[in-house]
Amino acid sequence: MLKNFQSFLSPLFCMLAAGVFAQEVSGPRLPPIFDNTYEAQPDSRIRQYLSPKRIVWMSDRSGTSVVDASSLLKPGVGQADLVHKNFAKLISMEGETPGILFDFGKEIQGGIQIVTDQPSDQRPIRIRIRLGESVSEAMSEIDTIRGATNDHAMRDFTVQVPWLGVMQVGNSGFRFARIDLVDPEHELQLKEVRAIFEYRDIPYLGSFKSSDDRLNQIWNTGAYTVHLNMQEYLWDGIKRDRLVWVGDMHPEVMTINTVFGKNEVVAKSLDHARDITPLPGWMNGISAYSMWWILIHRDLYKNQGDLDYLRKQQRYLVALLDQLMEKTKDNKEALDGTRFLDWPSSENPQGIHAGLQAMMIMTLEAGAELCQILDEPAQATRCKTMATQMKMYVPDANGSKQAAALMALAGLMPAEKANSEVIAVGDCERFSTFYGYYMLQAKAKARDYEGALNCIRNYWGGMLDMGATTFWEDFDLAWTKNAAPIDELVPDGKDDIHGDFGAYCYKKLRHSLCHGWASGPTSWLSEHVLGVSIVEPGCKAIRIQPNLGDLQWVEGTYPTPMGVVKIRHEKQANGTIKSSVDAPKGVKVLR
Known part of the structure; x- marks a missing residue:
């Protein structure tokens, strides 16, 4: 939008300033009325406006307190006018505050635009806006029962809208929006309600299409999930946490490499994590996440081959590898900080130990590769030697599919054994959206492609069956047995797939339904079915x-x-x- 603004003003500036501004300037710039003390920080995203696809619910269908709501489904222009036609009315009466629930069709990141008309009372009117990743979240109250919150992003708030004007508000991840008139005995004339969609305008260079439409939809949904999280930084989720979690970034970066190619959000986020985590700190307080930082750089270099960027990591990388090698005892990992793989495995300390042992080996081997490239032969040898020694100790995965997957990938356990004895037991039972990617990778290493494809169809496809347009922070197929999908009001006798499940930090409606770490099938399908690997x-x-x-x-x-x-x-x-x-x-x- 800023570029369009500049293209309109540029000829005018040239005429007014006698050519002073005629020289070519790359990138967005401030208008010349700002002096050089201002530092412009351009936004790499664009904004589009989406009209709602349908009305899910209205507080009144008799036409008394909610009038002509269907007019809000027509495409809008974002401009108030004096015509005084084609608007809906919300009329609050004694003891009744009317509301409407809108469905914008797809999960997006952004806010809401409200365009009002001209009722006789010209004072601003208070409305309540509730954004939701599901119908039940948009219909919820913030309390200690259902789990709905305003954590990280305001999604339930009251604002004033002007008479005959435009209001833009909100910054969260949502698909559904409920608007209620708060002030008693008022009439709100709504001309438009549109979603403000903020995203990076980048081409989908990678693609996947097969004879199975379900797999095609899963590939596209994983790509879109990560695309939404490519905001100014690479986030874990667009509702929560909206943070740079480095472990979450690994499957996200693999998806970005597969779909978008090189994008500045990756380096920006990796550097941010490095710069706010001076050693001996662990990124995000989690030792495994500092290891993921190294593994990401190895995989990023394989895909992009940007040696200049890799050299900028050299000092930190070498020191971090030293720190990791210090956290061993008798060839066993002895990592401190938060000991974590993912949430579903967090109550299995023996499995976590096995997973961290495997991650240490994978990380040291990746570190050896990177140090060889960076002309650090002594450090490369140290890493390789330590990794070899650590393979002499093989811990028990203790039934953890997460640990078994990492052990297979690290060469601590034959992939066929890890798959048949742990990962494939119960098919997709005890899968997780984050480590499901590594379970799929281990299945591929065991050449169980049929089993991997079935898990993709059933597990990730199970979210699609529940109305998902993006993949979730966590998911269990058992949740679906008696559940209503996220795009419906939950009938009596049915479970709420969003509000009744979840655990740890994602209980009930706090659960993120757009989480980039869940995008694993996208890069997996391109690597193993389309068959692309980097040599x-x-x-x-x-x-x-x-x-x-x-x-x-x-x-x-x-x-x-x-x-x-x-x-x-x-x-x-x-x-x-x-x-x-x-x-x-x-x-x-x-x-």
Whole structure:
């Protein structure tokens, strides 16, 4: 929007200032009435306005206190006018405050725009706005029973709207919005209610399409979930916590590499975590999250090949690796700080120990790779030696699918054994949205592609069946047995999939329904079904090895620093795969 504003004003400035402002300036700038003491911080996002798709609920359907609500479903323009037509009315009477619940069709990050008309009483009118990721959240009260809060983002608040004007308010993640007239014996004339959608206007360079529409929808939903969290920084969730949690970032960055390619939000967020965490601190207070920071840099370098950026991490990286190697005893991890893998595994200390042992090995091996690239051969040798020694101790996963997945990926346990004895037990039972990605990776290492695809369809697809348009902070298929979907009022006798479940920091309605760490199937499908793996940093060489499972065909694209690779695989009558790959110059394709 700022760029459009500048394109309109630029010729005017040139004429008024006799060419002073005619030179080309890159990026947004302040209008010249500001002097150079002002430091502009441009926003990398854009804003669009969305009219509601439907009205879910009204307090009155008789036409007495809610009048002509359907007019609010028409596309708006965001401008009050003097025509005095095409508006809805909310009329408060004694003991009755009317309200309407809107559905904008998809979860978004942003706020609400209210355009009012001109009732006879020209005083500002108070309204209550409730934003919700589900119908039940938008219909909730903030109390200690249902779990609805204003933590991290205001989603339940009362404001005044003007007579014959426009009000814009709100900054949260939501799909549903309820508006109630608060003032008694007033008439509110609503001309428009629109959602303000704030996001990065970036192309989806990567793609995935197959003979299974459910998998296609899951890939797209994972991509969109992360896209929404790519705000000024890379957040874990757009309702809560809206923070840079480094562990959450790993599956998010893998999705960004797969869908968007290089994006400045990744480096900005990684550097932020580094800069606010001087050693010997652990990022977010969690030792595993500092390890994820190293693993992210390894995977980011593999995809982007940006050596200049990697060198900026050198001093911190080497010191962090020293700190990690100090946290061992007799080849066992002895990490302090918060000992954490993910929430569902948090009550299994033996499983956490096994997972951290595996993470230490994975991190030291990644550190050795990065140190070799950064001309730190002594540190690379130390890391490699320590990782080898730590593999001599094999802890018990204690039934933890999270720990078993990491142990398989670290080479502490044969992947086939980890899969058959732990991960595949009960199919998708005890999966988690965060570590589900690593469970899928372990299944791929065990070559259980059919089992992985079924878990993607059933577990992540189970959220779609409950009305999700983004993937959630946590999910259990058992929740769905008697539950109403998030886009309906919960009938008597049904469970509230949002308000009745959850645990730890995400109890009931506090539960985030747009969490970037849940996007794992997006990058997994591109890596293992479309078959793209990186052989040389910066995608200078990639390997294409598809695993179609029960699919008849798959096609898609993968972004590289040199351009987009186009791929299609078709299963032939004899079971062989016919493949076509179109790669840009500078990308070597291996089979």
